[in-house]
Amino acid sequence: MCNNAVTRITALSPTERLAALRARLLEAGVQGFIVPRSDEHLGEYVPPAGERLAWLTGFTGSAGMAIVLPDRAAVFTDGRYTLQVRDQTDPTLWECRHITEEPASAWLKAHAQDLAIGYDPWLLSVPAVERLAAPGVHFVALATNPLDAAWTDRPAAPMAAAVPHPLAYAGQSSADKRAEAAAALREAGEAAVVLADPHSAAWLLNIRGGDLDHTPLALGFAVLHADARVELFMAPEKVPAETRMHLGNQVVVRPREELPRALDALRSQRVRIDAETTPAWFTHWLREAGAEISPGEDPCRLPRACKNPVERDGARAAHRRDAAAMARFLCWFATEAPKGGLTEISAAAQLLAFRRQVPHFRAESFPAISGAGEHGAIVHYRVTPETNRGIAPDECYLIDSGAQFVDGTTDVTRTLWSGPGPAPARLKDRVTRVLKGHIALATTRFPAGVAGPHLDALARRPLWDAGLDYDHGTGHGVGSFLSVHEGPVAFSRAARIVPLREGMILSDEPGFYAAGEYGIRLENLLLVVPADLPQATKPFLCFETLTLAPFDRALIEPTLLTAAERDWLDTYHARVLAEVAPQVDDVTAAWLNIACAPL
Numbered sequence: 001m002c003n004n005a006v007t008r009i010t011a012l013s014p015t016e017r018l019a020a021l022r023a024r025l026l027e028a029g030v031q032g033f034i035v036p037r038s039d040e041h042l043g044e045y046v047p048p049a050g051e052r053l054a055w056l057t058g059f060t061g062s063a064g065m066a067i068v069l070p071d072r073a074a075v076f077t078d079g080r081y082t083l084q085v086r087d088q089t090d091p092t093l094w095e096c097r098h099i100t101e102e103p104a105s106a107w108l109k110a111h112a113q114d115l116a117i118g119y120d121p122w123l124l125s126v127p128a129v130e131r132l133a134a135p136g137v138h139f140v141a142l143a144t145n146p147l148d149a150a151w152t153d154r155p156a157a158p159m160a161a162a163v164p165h166p167l168a169y170a171g172q173s174s175a176d177k178r179a180e181a182a183a184a185l186r187e188a189g190e191a192a193v194v195l196a197d198p199h200s201a202a203w204l205l206n207i208r209g210g211d212l213d214h215t216p217l218a219l220g221f222a223v224l225h226a227d228a229r230v231e232l233f234m235a236p237e238k239v240p241a242e243t244r245m246h247l248g249n250q251v252v253v254r255p256r257e258e259l260p261r262a263l264d265a266l267r268s269q270r271v272r273i274d275a276e277t278t279p280a281w282f283t284h285w286l287r288e289a290g291a292e293i294s295p296g297e298d299p300c301r302l303p304r305a306c307k308n309p310v311e312r313d314g315a316r317a318a319h320r321r322d323a324a325a326m327a328r329f330l331c332w333f334a335t336e337a338p339k340g341g342l343t344e345i346s347a348a349a350q351l352l353a354f355r356r357q358v359p360h361f362r363a364e365s366f367p368a369i370s371g372a373g374e375h376g377a378i379v380h381y382r383v384t385p386e387t388n389r390g391i392a393p394d395e396c397y398l399i400d401s402g403a404q405f406v407d408g409t410t411d412v413t414r415t416l417w418s419g420p421g422p423a424p425a426r427l428k429d430r431v432t433r434v435l436k437g438h439i440a441l442a443t444t445r446f447p448a449g450v451a452g453p454h455l456d457a458l459a460r461r462p463l464w465d466a467g468l469d470y471d472h473g474t475g476h477g478v479g480s481f482l483s484v485h486e487g488p489v490a491f492s493r494a495a496r497i498v499p500l501r502e503g504m505i506l507s508d509e510p511g512f513y514a515a516g517e518y519g520i521r522l523e524n525l526l527l528v529v530p531a532d533l534p535q536a537t538k539p540f541l542c543f544e545t546l547t548l549a550p551f552d553r554a555l556i557e558p559t560l561l562t563a564a565e566r567d568w569l570d571t572y573h574a575r576v577l578a579e580v581a582p583q584v585d586d587v588t589a590a591w592l593n594i595a596c597a598p599l
Helices: 002-010 013-027 050-057 082-088 104-111 128-134 146-150 174-187 198-205 241-247 256-264 279-288 301-305 309-339 342-354 373-377 424-440 452-464 562-584 586-595
Strands: 032-036 065-068 074-077 095-098 118-119 138-141 192-195 223-224 230-233 250-252 271-272 292-295 361-364 369-372 396-400 403-406 413-418 476-478 488-491 505-509 511-514 518-521 522-531 541-545
Touching: 002 562, 013 032, 013 050, 013 065, 013 146, 013 223, 032 050, 032 146, 050 065, 050 146, 050 586, 065 104, 074 082, 074 104, 082 095, 082 279, 104 128, 138 279, 174 192, 174 198, 174 223, 174 279, 174 301, 174 505, 192 198, 198 223, 198 230, 198 518, 223 256, 230 256, 241 250, 250 256, 256 279, 271 279, 279 292, 301 488, 309 342, 309 396, 309 413, 309 522, 309 586, 342 361, 342 369, 342 396, 361 396, 369 373, 373 396, 373 511, 396 518, 413 518, 424 452, 424 511, 424 518, 424 522, 452 488, 488 505, 562 586
Parallel strands: 032 118, 074 095, 118 138, 192 271, 230 250, 271 292
Antiparallel strands: 032 065, 065 074, 192 223, 223 230, 361 403, 369 396, 396 413, 476 488, 476 505, 505 522, 511 518, 522 541
């Protein structure tokens, strides 16, 4: 009986899955339900057990949300996924909404008047619930998730081991990190802070794990106390003896089931909660327990973003090694693409094969975005066997990929021409404008205190001059053998005003997308460093480019570049040649000599 039931659920159609959820909502006494993309850690990347949005809707993007009502349902995504969500969802079941153009709160106001809308407080932060608020709509925090009840063949939670991250790569001991964070709590008069973001626990405790395919995390929660003690809530079997010894006596490992009791022990004390990164459940429980909520930022977040000298050197070394794999791939592509016969999957697989030969490689930092022709216009396109497309001669191909090395995380995008014929003039115009924007951001110098949103327009100006734009941020923070997408900084009009600081690593990735035709994106990673300006009256900062990979000359129109831009490109390519050629085989080195020649 049980086996047959599992078989039936596994075979449920999208219509049946939606119906199964609605049936559970009736049992829960609510008329609607919010299904975010995030899991209990509110992260971008989730294990299979957390893929609730994909299970329900079919949409597999890394950002989005569904709202289910009795007679209608919608999926909300940002500009990166507007094409993908329409391709992956059934239009008879799901309305597709651009969350910037039509906020979910407005949709709820129009369609959910006087309805009780349930949500799982483990999957949404308090601010996220507040942003959904609409007059006449009543939100109900549910004790159990009705979608989980409908998803009867849901995968088990991941159980990979937590392992030490050596000091040779971390650059600072966990004891020192804990002492500094605890001092910040004492200064604020706080007894403890909840760390719901597993990146913070990983950084604070110098541990890594394998619970996610592309981000080396051991999923769990932590409470840091003002005396520098840490309670780590994680399945004890995930923490082997070696890791317990590494953690030391001030870190106690407890099963997650003990989390409520540990929070109860904080009654009458001030507890810091970073509202944006913490599930609403924690706020609800602590208030019920009699604790005082002290709003404040996760004390690990900003220090984690400001890489220490060891991490900066690790990032440089990781990018140099990754550059060898990229050079081998670009050389291979330049030879094979004009012949025909390549596909999106085979190209991405070849790049991964080259990366696997690089020392200290652990995994891709995200599933490679390998898009030929019109697929390149889908900003976060993910190729599948069903969508896999051949890379034809004489077309545009976009490859966005990265790697996790024990000493650093990489992320690089190149737009390539498959040849053998020349690229169209209009395409070269667009690519060169994107390159001009990339150079403008990479070469800017700015006073301390400037934030990412202040610089975003620099990368867009060459496109704006032609009446063009792109519907995503210009860049994101990057971790150190952690997530390829790391806050709190970003180059984006929608980003928080967080001043850039020495040691931060961000991507520089302007683009342009012609729906149904091609996509362009050019991405390097930048390290924030002090600027050498002898006449400066205040501290200035600038960027050191970490990524070392040539840009495709076949797509560049030199007459559109200024003398300064040409000089930057020639200097960059000379550096790529000098640092990468000694690492590769003779064939690749010979190709690099041509690819990196001055314009």
